[in-house]
Amino acid sequence: MSNRFLSAETVIESLRDNGYNNTAYALAELIDNSLQATATRVEVGFIEEQQEARKNYTVSEISIWDNGVGMDLDTLRVAMQFGGGTHRKDTGGMGKFGMGLPNSSISQCKRVDVWSWQAGGEPHHTYLDVDEMKSGTLEDVPIPTAKAIPAKYEKAFFTKRPESGSLIIWSKLDRLSWKTGKSIYRHCEHLVGRMYRNFISDDNIKIESITYRKSADERLDVYDKETFKANDPMYLLKNTSLPELPGSYKNEAFFEEVDKEVISVEYIDEDGVPKRDDVTITTSIVKSNIANKILKSTSKSLGATVWGKHCAKNIGVSIVRANRELVLRDSFIPSDLRNYKGRFCAIEVSFPPTLDAVFGVTNNKQDAVKLIPYNMGNISEQAGFDTEAEFKRDLFNNADPLLEVFKVTDVIAMQVKDLERKLKEINIAGKAIKGTDEPKTVSEGAASKATQGSAHRESHGHKTSDEPTKALKKEDVVDHLKKAGGMSDEEAEEKAERLILTGNRFLIEDVARDSEAFFDVSRSKGLTLVLFNTNHVFYQKLVSKLDSDELEIMQTTIAGFARVMNETTDERKLAYLNTIRREWGIVISEFLQGPEDEELDDF
Known part of the structure; x- marks a missing residue:
């Protein structure tokens, strides 16, 4: 032995x-x-x-x-x-x-x-x-x-x-x-x-x-x-794997630089001597003139084009060490932005190997584990401090390098908000679906079938957080339809009046969305809005070909899932259901878009 x-x-x-x-x-x-x-x-x-x-x-x-x-x-x-x-x-x-x-x-x-x-x-x-x-x-x-x-x-x-x-x-x-x-x-x-x-x-x-x-x-x-071609998530480089841009834009970069900020970060070298090195944070955003050029030649949204689909694979903050990317981290981008316009902006954080210990670079160079979004309130409380200021003061007194990390993540958070504001000025929605004057209206049968019995449960004490037994207010419904559904003032007004007249609290609509999900669910002030994504391959290859009876069956199925989400008050369970919703959309896309000549051994 x-x-x-x-x-x-x-x-x-x-x-x-x-x-x-x-x-x-x-x-x-x-x-x-x-x-x-x-x-x-x-x-x-x-x-x-x-x-x-x-x-x-x-x-x-x-x-x-x-x-x-x-x-x-x-x-x-x-x-x-x-x-x-x-x-x-x-x-x-x-x-x-x-x-x-x-x-x-x-x-x-x-x-x-x-x-x-x-x-x-x-x-x-x-x-x-x-x-x-x-x-x-x-x-x-x-x-x-x-x-x-x-x-x-x-x-x-x-x-x-x-x-x-x-x-x-x-x-x-x-x-x-x-x-x-x-x-x-x-x-x-x-x-x-x-x-x-x-x-x-x-x-x-x-x-x-x-x-x-x-x-x-x-x-x-x-x-x-x-x-191998360069794949630039910042879309500032030319001659990359991005499909050639249309017309006179073919030799241009797809995005333009918005900001570049340099932050000095302190570290301790191998001899124990305090030193400083620079972290560069660069942001970029899609060029509005190129976006408009593309949208003029298609009925699709920008996200449904070959350029938008390329961008969808590069969402997040690119963390770059010694000019080589470690990881593309999408958790810095809020989910509502990530699922909509987030693909049309970009952030790069670049630093030298001297800062490896500060940012927690792994020895396989796949990640910088400390460069993540932080909830300062939660971290401060977990560490036993009453305020964020006390927590940061303690980090400073103990020369904790996490304080240097916060310098960078705070700037990233501010840059994300700035990009989100700028994206509001850029049109990516495109025109209505070909063959129609507007996104088609879905029958209300599915919604009513899926929601039968809700009032009965509510009368026995199962009350949701938004108290749906209260009457819908037109201004609340209009606001929800405009924000979550992207509807115009006129369309939102019309839909709101119909909902209040019929008393229905579910609305199912077909809209073009830049999202990997086949459907989105949002709830506010008693109204649940379910949006079928007409840009999704499942919609284009299957749902769009259903007759009215078949379509109602599909809508009833999805509305039933939405009802489960609607009645869930546990935040962790709701997050889990949202993950299932998104992952299902991704998996079904990969299944339907898979190459026809894929060999069986690859499964």
């Missing part, structure tokens, strides 16, 4: 679970290393082969090579150690934690082989193997030895091998998020393009994705080839 202080098997399995969200993030660690090595080209290869019992091709190996400066023997061996690496003192680069190459690799596979060469010299090789590490047969990183790159890789990857560079091969893949080269690229495309947008757009680096297929004689043939 072993008396080792640590169990190799347990430690290795724990390291394999070290928090990489998916294969794309793991590959990003290797791209970071290439950039740190001043590479100008990186190729990510997905090597597919047919399994014996199946006809479909699946990825059996992943390769990544670059034309960076390469590694000498000592550097190569240290780079394969957990917590090794040579960039810990580099305050300006992406590296520093010394966990990237080994950690990211074993998070996806059981074996990683690395070759590196310099100045036209012979490649040297070393490796890690999870099975050997767990069994104890591999306790040290093997000393790198001169070893030729296998011919199948050499011939497939290089027309001429770079003077210097590195090649990494992942094999014995057992934890991939996706199974085909096409699927991995598709899921990586948006994320990798966003992470490295600044490097790609400046032509500092070219990142390619190539899918190879292995033939019976071990030859690798190119099956598919793509180049």
Whole structure:
């Protein structure tokens, strides 16, 4: 029985679970290393082969090579150690934690082989193997030895091998998020393009994705080839993955810069000396002239166009470290803004690695865990203080770096409010639905069926927070319809009068919304408004084709869900129901919009 202080098997399995969200993030660690090595080209290869019992091709190996400066023997061996690496003192680069190459690799596979060469010299090789590490047969990183790159890789990857560079091969893949080269690229495309947008757009680096297929004689043939394009959530860069803008705007940026604020943040360096460095917060917003140009040529809202759908994938505050994005955090954007106009504004927070400890940057460079929205009242109370001022004074007296974080998050909150005000001046709604003069009115049958019995329960003491037994007031209804439903004064007046006349407290309407949800529910002053989103793929492909009886069945179903939300007084349960509503809309969109040629193995 072993008396080792640590169990190799347990430690290795724990390291394999070290928090990489998916294969794309793991590959990003290797791209970071290439950039740190001043590479100008990186190729990510997905090597597919047919399994014996199946006809479909699946990825059996992943390769990544670059034309960076390469590694000498000592550097190569240290780079394969957990917590090794040579960039810990580099305050300006992406590296520093010394966990990237080994950690990211074993998070996806059981074996990683690395070759590196310099100045036209012979490649040297070393490796890690999870099975050997767990069994104890591999306790040290093997000393790198001169070893030729296998011919199948050499011939497939290089027309001429770079003077210097590195090649990494992942094999014995057992934890991939996706199974085909096409699927991995598709899921990586948006994320990798966003992470490295600044490097790609400046032509500092070219990142390619190539899918190879292995033939019976071990030859690798190119099956598919793509180049990663910059994906800029600020929409200030040109020549990105955003579809070409119309007319004379095709060479312009989609957004314009609104503000740029620099905040000086204090930190303690490794020698315990207080120092300061800058955080830059930049905001941008869609150009109104481009928005108007697009809306003139379509009956859709701006959010339903190809440009709006692209923006929908980039909602949030982009947190950037050393010019590379860590995370896009949407929790800074209020849900009502996020589900409507929030895709047409953007915020970027950029800082150097010197501030890693202040902002809680994780060693896998996927997050800055302290850069989140804070409810100061709740935090102060939980910490045992009567006021926010007392709490902040205590942080100051204890030199707590959280006070420096608040400097940044307070500015972010103010910038969000400023963008929200500016967005009110920009039209994104577009015209009415084609073939109609206005969004069609939905029958009241569904609403009445779904709400039968409500009054009976209310008379037995189940009273909702808005006291719906009180008579509706026209001014309240009009205000609700204008704010939540986006109706004009005239339309809101007409609907309000009808509701008061019929006594109905539910209204179901079809409107064009910039939202991932198929329907929205809002309640105020006794009126529940359910809005079917005509821009949603479920509406366009299915609901719009229903006859009147079928439509009433659908409306009754949704109105029933709305009634459950309407009668829920528990805030946590209501938040849960809202999450279900949004997630259902996203899932059904992905299902209905999925590529027709998707292979079964990708499910």
